[in-house]
Amino acid sequence: MLESRAAVTIDHVALAAGVSRSTASRVLSGAGSSSTESGRRVRSAAERLGYVPNPLARALARGESGTRVVVAVSGPSAEVLQDAYVGQVMSGAATVCGQDGVGVSLQWLPLGAASGPLDRLAADRSVRGVVLVNTTREVLNVMPARLRGRTASIGLGGPGVPSFDVDNSRSSADLVRHMISTGRRRIVMVVGPEWLPCARRPVEAYLAVIRSAGLPERVLPGDFTVSAGHAGALEALRRWPDTDAVFGICDATALGALSALRSLGVDVPGDVAVGGFDDVPFAALSVPALTTATHPVQRIAAAAVTAVLDSGQAPSASAYPSLLVLRESA
Amino acid sequence: MLESRAAVTIDHVALAAGVSRSTASRVLSGAGSSSTESGRRVRSAAERLGYVPNPLARALARGESGTRVVVAVSGPSAEVLQDAYVGQVMSGAATVCGQDGVGVSLQWLPLGAASGPLDRLAADRSVRGVVLVNTTREVLNVMPARLRGRTASIGLGGPGVPSFDVDNSRSSADLVRHMISTGRRRIVMVVGPEWLPCARRPVEAYLAVIRSAGLPERVLPGDFTVSAGHAGALEALRRWPDTDAVFGICDATALGALSALRSLGVDVPGDVAVGGFDDVPFAALSVPALTTATHPVQRIAAAAVTAVLDSGQAPSASAYPSLLVLRESA
DNA sequence: CTGTTAGCGCGTTCAT
DNA sequence: ATGAACGCGCTAACAG
Numbered sequence: 001m002l003e004s005r006a007a008v009t010i011d012h013v014a015l016a017a018g019v020s021r022s023t024a025s026r027v028l029s030g031a032g033s034s035s036t037e038s039g040r041r042v043r044s045a046a047e048r049l050g051y052v053p054n055p056l057a058r059a060l061a062r063g064e065s066g067t068r069v070v071v072a073v074s075g076p077s078a079e080v081l082q083d084a085y086v087g088q089v090m091s092g093a094a095t096v097c098g099q100d101g102v103g104v105s106l107q108w109l110p111l112g113a114a115s116g117p118l119d120r121l122a123a124d125r126s127v128r129g130v131v132l133v134n135t136t137r138e139v140l141n142v143m144p145a146r147l148r149g150r151t152a153s154i155g156l157g158g159p160g161v162p163s164f165d166v167d168n169s170r171s172s173a174d175l176v177r178h179m180i181s182t183g184r185r186r187i188v189m190v191v192g193p194e195w196l197p198c199a200r201r202p203v204e205a206y207l208a209v210i211r212s213a214g215l216p217e218r219v220l221p222g223d224f225t226v227s228a229g230h231a232g233a234l235e236a237l238r239r240w241p242d243t244d245a246v247f248g249i250c251d252a253t254a255l256g257a258l259s260a261l262r263s264l265g266v267d268v269p270g271d272v273a274v275g276g277f278d279d280v281p282f283a284a285l286s287v288p289a290l291t292t293a294t295h296p297v298q299r300i301a302a303a304a305v306t307a308v309l310d311s312g313q314a315p316s317a318s319a320y321p322s323l324l325v326l327r328e329s330a
Numbered sequence: 331m332l333e334s335r336a337a338v339t340i341d342h343v344a345l346a347a348g349v350s351r352s353t354a355s356r357v358l359s360g361a362g363s364s365s366t367e368s369g370r371r372v373r374s375a376a377e378r379l380g381y382v383p384n385p386l387a388r389a390l391a392r393g394e395s396g397t398r399v400v401v402a403v404s405g406p407s408a409e410v411l412q413d414a415y416v417g418q419v420m421s422g423a424a425t426v427c428g429q430d431g432v433g434v435s436l437q438w439l440p441l442g443a444a445s446g447p448l449d450r451l452a453a454d455r456s457v458r459g460v461v462l463v464n465t466t467r468e469v470l471n472v473m474p475a476r477l478r479g480r481t482a483s484i485g486l487g488g489p490g491v492p493s494f495d496v497d498n499s500r501s502s503a504d505l506v507r508h509m510i511s512t513g514r515r516r517i518v519m520v521v522g523p524e525w526l527p528c529a530r531r532p533v534e535a536y537l538a539v540i541r542s543a544g545l546p547e548r549v550l551p552g553d554f555t556v557s558a559g560h561a562g563a564l565e566a567l568r569r570w571p572d573t574d575a576v577f578g579i580c581d582a583t584a585l586g587a588l589s590a591l592r593s594l595g596v597d598v599p600g601d602v603a604v605g606g607f608d609d610v611p612f613a614a615l616s617v618p619a620l621t622t623a624t625h626p627v628q629r630i631a632a633a634a635v636t637a638v639l640d641s642g643q644a645p646s647a648s649a650y651p652s653l654l655v656l657r658e659s660a
Numbered sequence: 661c662t663g664t665t666a667g668c669g670c671g672t673t674c675a676t
Numbered sequence: 677a678t679g680a681a682c683g684c685g686c687t688a689a690c691a692g
Contacts (some may be wrong), residue, residue, distance in 0.1 A: 007395075009559040034661070057686040061688080065386070067432075081421055082628065090434075105432070201600075315542075341669080350678065353679075363677065368677085383669085384670075
C-alpha cells in the first residue's frame with residue numbers, strides 16, 4: 001500500500017529479490033525452471049512491491065499480437081447489436097477475457113459486405129481473435145487466412161473456425177415429440193431468417209419428426225422477432241384453421257404467437273399449444289407460462305473466447321446440450 | 331493484397347521509402363516535421379506494403395497504459411454479471427471502444443470487499459479506465475486516486491468519478507402522478523436493495539408525490555428480482571387489503587407483482603394498477619401489457635465509456651431522460 | 661539452475 | 677529536415 005506513484009517494473013522486483021531480471025521473469029511467468037528459494041524471494045518481493053506485469057510489454061516480447069477479441073455479429077442492420085442475446089454473449093466473453101488482461105469489442109458485420117470488414121480485422125494487430133455470431137456461409141467463405149486458427153463461431157463453423165453452439169436440433173425434436181405425445185397433430189413452425197444457416201437446424205428437426213409421424217408439414221417464415229410470431233400465428237389459423245400447436249424458433253417469436261392467439265380468443269394450451277426456444281427470463285412469466293428449451297449462452301460464449309485465446313487446438317465443434325423446460329403453454 | 335505472411339513493420343516502410351526509421355515514424359504518426367517529398371514517399375510505401383502500426387509497440391513506446399476498459403459491477407454475488415442489464419451496458423460500451431482499438435472486460439465487485447479489487451485494477455497497466463455499475467458509496471470511498479479521472483459511474487458519482495445515469499426520479503414521479511390522476515389512492519412501492527444508492531431516488535420521488543397528495547406511504551423491501559415483486563404484492567394485499575396500485579422499482583419486480591396478483595384472481599388494472607421501470611423487451615407482451623418507463627442503457631453506457639476514453643473533462647454528471655410508456659396495466 | 665545478451669516494434673531525444 | 681542512438685518493460689536464446 002506504500003506503492004510509489006511510479007510504476008514498479010520487473011527490474012525493481014529482481015533488484016529487491018537479489019536476482020537477475022531473467023530469474024524474476026521465469027518465476028513470475030511460470031515458464032522455465034527456478035529454485036524453490038529464489039522463487040520464494042521473487043514472489044515475496046513482487047507481492048511487497050505490488051508488482052503487476054505490464055501486459056503490453058509482455059505481449060510485445062512474446063510476439064503476441066492482440067489485446068482484444070472482437071465479437072462480430074452478422075445481420076441485416078446494426079440493430080442486431082442491441083439484442084439481449086448479444087448482450088449475453090458479451091458478458092460471457094468479457095468475463096473470461098478479463099482474467100487474461102484482454103478486452104472484448106463489438107462490431108456489426110453487414111450481410112453481403114464481402115471481405116472488407118474481416119480484412120480490416122485481420123490487419124489490425126490489436127485484435128487477438130474473433131468470435132463470430134450469427135455466422136453465415138458467406139462470412140465463412142471470405143474468412144481471411146490470417147484469421148483462421150484464432151476465430152471461433154457461435155453457430156456454424158468451418159475450416160479453421162471451430163463451432164460452439166447449442167444442440168438446438170435435439171431439443172427441437174424433443175419439443176415436437178412432446179407436442180405429439182400430448183395429442184397435437186397439426187403443428188405449425190414459425191422459422192428464422194433464411195440467411196442464418198444454424199436457424200435451419202431446428203426446422204430440419206421439426207420436419208424429421210413430423211414426417212416420421214406422418215403429420216402435415218407446416219412451415220411459416222419468420223425472423224426471430226415478436227411480430228413474426230404474431231403474424232405467424234394469425235397466418236397459421238387463416239391457412240390451417242385446424243392448427244393445434246405453434247412452435248416458435250425462439251421465445252420472442254413464441255411469445256408473439258401467444259399474444260396473437262390470446263387476442264383472437266384462442267385458448268392456450270386448450271385449443272393450441274405454444275412452444276419456444278431460449279428460455280428467456282420472462283418465459284416463465286407469460287400467461288400461460290411458456291414451454292421452451294434452455295440455452296447456456298454465456299457458457300458457450302466463454303468457451304468460444306477461451307478457444308480464441310488459447311489458440312491451441314480447440315475441438316473443431318462442440319455442441320452444448322439444450323434442455324426442454326416444460327411449463328404450461330405446451 | 332500481396333501482403334506477405336510476416337508482419338510488415340515501420341522498418342520495412344522506411345527501407346522501401348529510402349529514409350530512416352525516425353523519418354518514417356514522424357510522417358506516419360503525424361508528429362514532428364518532415365519534408366513534403368519524403369512524406370509522400372513514406373506514405374506511398376506504407377500504402378503499398380499494407381503497413382499497419384502495431385498498437386502494442388506504439389503504446390509501450392508512448393508510455394500509454396491501457397488497452398481495455400473494465401466494467402465493474404457491484405453486487406452481492408457474481409450472478410449480477412448474468413443480468414440482461416449488464417449485457418446491455420457491455421454492448422453499448424464495447425461498440426464505442428471498438429472504434430478506438432480498445433476492448434472491454436467485465437468484473438464483479440463484491441459488496442464490502444474494501445479496496446482490494448479496485449487497487450488491483452489501478453495497478454494493472456492494461457486497464458485504461460473503469461466504468462462502475464451499481465455504484466455504492468463504499469466503492470466511491472475507497473476509489474484509488476490513480477483511478478480518478480479515468481473512471482465513470484453509471485449511477486452515483488463522486489469526486490473524479492462523473493455520473494451517467496437516468497433521471498429515474500422524474501419518471502417515477504410521473505408514474506405515481508399518473509396513477510393518482512387515474513383514481514388510485516393506495517399506492518404501494520416495492521423498492522430496490524438498500525446497498526444501492528441510486529435505487530433510492532425513485533423511492534424519494536414516490537414519497538414526495540404521495541406526501542404532497544396526502545396519501546399513505548406504503549413501501550415494501552425488494553431487490554430487483556421477480557420474486558421480490560411476487561412476494562411484495564402478496565405482502566401488500568395482506569397488510570393493506572385496500573391497495574389499488576403497485577409500483578415496482580423495475581420491470582422484473584413489476585412483472586412478479588403482476589403474476590402474483592393474477593394468481594390471486596385480482597383484476598389488473600381493474601382492481602389494482604401495476605407500473606414498472608426499464609421497459610424491457612417483454613414489458614409490452616405481458617398480460618396486461620406493462621406500463622413502465624424507458625431506460626436508454628446503451629446510450630448511457632456509450633457516454634460513460636467515451637468519458638473514460640477521452641479522459642478530457644467530461645461533465646461531472648449527466649442525467650438522461652426517461653419517458654413514461656403508458657400501456658394497459660396502469 | 662542462473663545471469664548475460666538480444667531483441668519485440670515503435671517513439672523520441674539528441675546531434676547533424 | 678534528417679539520421680543515429682537509446683529506452684519503453686518484458687521474454688527468450690544463449691552460455692556458464
